[in-house]
Amino acid sequence: MSLLLCITGWDVAPWLERLRRLAPGRDIRAWPDVGDVRDIRFAAVWKQPPGVLAALPNLEAIISLGAGVDHVFADPALPDVPIARVVDPDLTARMSEWVVMHALIHLRQQRLYDGLQRRREWNDIRPAPAAADLRVGVMGLGVLGQDAARKLGIMGFDVAGWSRSPKQIEGLKTYAGDQLDAFLARTDLLVALMPLTPDTRGILNRNLFGKLARDGVFAAPILMNAGRGGLQVEADIVAALDAGELRAATLDVFETEPLPAASPLWGHPAVTVTPHNSAVSDEDAIGRFVLRQIERRERGLPFETPVDRLRRY
Ligand code: NDP
Ligand code: OXD
Numbered sequence: 001m002s003l004l005l006c007i008t009g010w011d012v013a014p015w016l017e018r019l020r021r022l023a024p025g026r027d028i029r030a031w032p033d034v035g036d037v038r039d040i041r042f043a044a045v046w047k048q049p050p051g052v053l054a055a056l057p058n059l060e061a062i063i064s065l066g067a068g069v070d071h072v073f074a075d076p077a078l079p080d081v082p083i084a085r086v087v088d089p090d091l092t093a094r095m096s097e098w099v100v101m102h103a104l105i106h107l108r109q110q111r112l113y114d115g116l117q118r119r120r121e122w123n124d125i126r127p128a129p130a131a132a133d134l135r136v137g138v139m140g141l142g143v144l145g146q147d148a149a150r151k152l153g154i155m156g157f158d159v160a161g162w163s164r165s166p167k168q169i170e171g172l173k174t175y176a177g178d179q180l181d182a183f184l185a186r187t188d189l190l191v192a193l194m195p196l197t198p199d200t201r202g203i204l205n206r207n208l209f210g211k212l213a214r215d216g217v218f219a220a221p222i223l224m225n226a227g228r229g230g231l232q233v234e235a236d237i238v239a240a241l242d243a244g245e246l247r248a249a250t251l252d253v254f255e256t257e258p259l260p261a262a263s264p265l266w267g268h269p270a271v272t273v274t275p276h277n278s279a280v281s282d283e284d285a286i287g288r289f290v291l292r293q294i295e296r297r298e299r300g301l302p303f304e305t306p307v308d309r310l311r312r313y
Helices: 012-023 089-107 110-118 141-152 176-185 234-242 283-298
Strands: 002-007 026-028 041-048 061-064 135-139 156-162 173-176 189-192 222-225 247-249 271-273
Touching: 002 012, 012 026, 012 089, 012 141, 012 283, 041 283, 061 283, 089 141, 089 283, 135 141, 141 156, 141 189, 156 176, 173 176, 173 222, 176 222, 234 247
Parallel strands: 002 026, 002 041, 041 061, 135 156, 135 189, 156 173, 189 222, 222 247, 247 271
Antiparallel strands: none
C-alpha cells in the first residue's frame, strides 16, 4: 500500500519528511524515485507531470495536496480513479483572513494612506464609507467562499454570493447560474473564490468588469481574485484599470506563476500582488488529511472530500 508523492513547483523534501514522520510505518516514496511502480496504490500530488500517474498500474486513488484540482486535471493521461482534494479548517480560516484583510484595505483606502505617509502628508481622506456601504460579491460559494462571505458579513459588509447551483444561506443574498448579471450589477467589490474549470477559465474579463456596479461609494468597482490565475485575463485587468473601469485589483493568483518580472501587474499603482499565499497553511494538518483519506480508502470508506470528475472540482 505504498504512497507516492508526486510534486512539481514545490520542494518535495519537506513533504516526504513530514509524511514519513506522521506515518512512520508506511512506505512513502517521492517521484521520480518511484521504485517498483506496481507497489504504488495512492498518489498525493501537486502539478504531477503528465503521464506519471498513468504509469502506475495499481493506483487506487489520487489526493490533491491543494484545495484546487485544476492542476490534477491538467494531466491528459489522468487515470480514472477517485480523486480527493484538501478541505482543512486552517486553510479555510487563512483564506478568509486574506479576503477580509484586503476588503478592509480597500474600504479604509489604506493604499492612499500608505502613499500619504511616504510623502509625510497629514490628510484625512473623504468620503470614508462604512463597511455596510460596500457591496461585496463572492464568486463561488463553496467551502472557501461561504466562510469568507460569513466573515465579511461579521465585519459589516453588504455581502452576496454567486454559485453554480442555487443556495440558501442564512444572512447571505445568493445568486446562481444565469443570475450572474444581476449579481454583478449589485457588486462594488468582487471576490473570486472559484475553481478553474473549462466553464470558469477567463471569466474575469473586461466584459464581466463592465457589468459590475458603477453607482457605489467608490464609483468604480474593485476586483479580488484568490481562486486561480486562469480565471482572469490579465491584459483585460490592466486595460480596465487604466480606463478607470476598475478602481483596483488585489490578486493572489496569476495566469503564469511565479508572476513574470515583466508583468505590468507588479508595478501598477492600483494593483496589489500576493504570491499565491492567501491560504498559506499548516502543512502538518494537510499531511494528516492526506493520511486520513488513505486510511479511509483502506477501510473501504469513501473520501471525505471527493472531486466530481465531470464538474472538475
Ligand atoms: P468548492 O468546490 O468548495 O467551491 C467551489 C464553488 O465555486 C462552488 O460554490 C461552486 O458552485 C462554484 N462554481 C464552480 N464552478 C462554477 C461555475 N461554472 N459557475 C458558478 N459557480 C461555480 O471549492 P473551495 O471553496 O474549497 O475552493 C475554491 C477554489 O479556491 C479552489 O478550487 C482553488 O482553485 C482556490 N484556492 C486557492 C488557494 C490560494 O492559495 N489562492 C487556496 C485554496 C483554494 P456549486 O456550489 O454550485 O457547486
Ligand atoms: C490550493 C492552493 O489549491 O494552494 O490549495 O492553491
